[in-house]
């Protein structure tokens with residue numbers, strides 16, 4: 001038996017089964033059995049763990065989330081904000097959600113479009129870039145942009161190299177992890193450039209920026225967010241193929257596991273996620289102002305739909321409350337002050353519900 005810590009495996013009814021007592025160990029004590037028999041019992045235990053897990057997935061909606069990389073941490077924060085509670089057993093890529101009939105499936109972001117498109121899972125979170133690269137984009141519906149994992153897929157070349165446009169790069173060597181998108185893009189560039197040469201697009205799994213310095217490529221196609229990696233490698237961008245962010249996705253075809261009992265989970269999660277995101281994006285502003293100054297103040301705080309205006313006990317004064325973008329908070333307060341607002345208060349929101 002493994003010496004790793006034994007994490008309780010949550011069960012559909014909310015109780016936890018501890019692997020040592022209920023899943024891994026055979027019914028009788030391991031120490032009373034001969035060694036050969038102990039080995040058999042252990043593998044029996046592993047099989048029974050797996051079959052129990054498979055059994056417990058039957059009445060659950062499967063939801064794929066990134067298991068590593070740039071999208072993982074923010075996705076886990078989003079799940080926590082939406083009160084999706086789960087225990088993930090060590091090294092297990094499936095976790096049963098304790099408070100909803102959902103099972104989370106932890107997968108590499110690049111594999112999620114395929115799992116969603118082919119109906120292996122009902123919902124997923126991944127980047128728009130890997131959806132486009134997967135060639136399953138047409139089978140996928142984007143339910144909600146999630147505002148994180150923002151980046152651009154760009155053609156990059158050495159700053160002082162001989163190729164400074166995509167037309168000049170046509171016919172040369174390009175390294176990328178996005179060989180489908182880069183291949184499609186350079187086919188069109190090659191056709192337009194009319195040199196009768198085909199750009200050689202070669203797959204590299206990671207650290208793509210090193211390819212030019214190593215003499216493997218004349219240019220690359222890779223993701224850029226801050227641009228730090230690109231600049232550190234002495235590269236600059238000469239073209240943007242696409243911009244991307246993380247999105248909640250489902251398959252265009254109705255998913256067989258989404259029974260009438262499970263189907264409402266999709267709008268519920270979408271609405272919860274939108275609320276978590278809006279609470280991060282907006283703050284709640286409240287202020288008092290003379291009624292005659294109200295029109296100019298309302299231009300500053302129009303609210304998401306419309307501001308709330310209520311009369312104050314003092315004649316000629318009103319109280320206004322409205323959601324304001326967090327990033328514009330300080331500027332908005334300055335402008336309100338100039339417009340005659342008093343008692344300007346800003347409240348952060350823990351959570352909220354907004355129309356999506």
Ligand SMILES: Nc1ncnc2c1ncn2[C@@H]1O[C@H](COP(=O)(O)OP(=O)(O)OP(=O)(O)O)[C@@H](O)[C@H]1O
Pocket residue numbers: 068069070071108109110126127128129130148149150151205206223224225226244245246
């Ligand atoms: N620098 C970045 N800033 C923001 N988002 C990014 C950045 N790099 C990648 N992403 C987004 O995160 C997704 C996952 O990228 P990441 O390289 O972290 O994946 P990974 O699963 O660890 O894959 P790999 O093992 O191939 O690196 C990308 O498809 C993209 O949507």
Ligand SMILES: O=P(O)(O)OC[C@H]1O[C@H](OP(=O)(O)OP(=O)(O)O)[C@H](O)[C@@H]1O
Pocket residue numbers: 070206207208209222223224225226227228229230
């Ligand atoms: O513009 P920046 O903010 O510097 O981000 C860009 C880098 O981020 C991604 O790689 P990541 O660090 O995820 O690792 P990888 O190279 O192994 O894919 C991407 O492939 C770039 O290398």
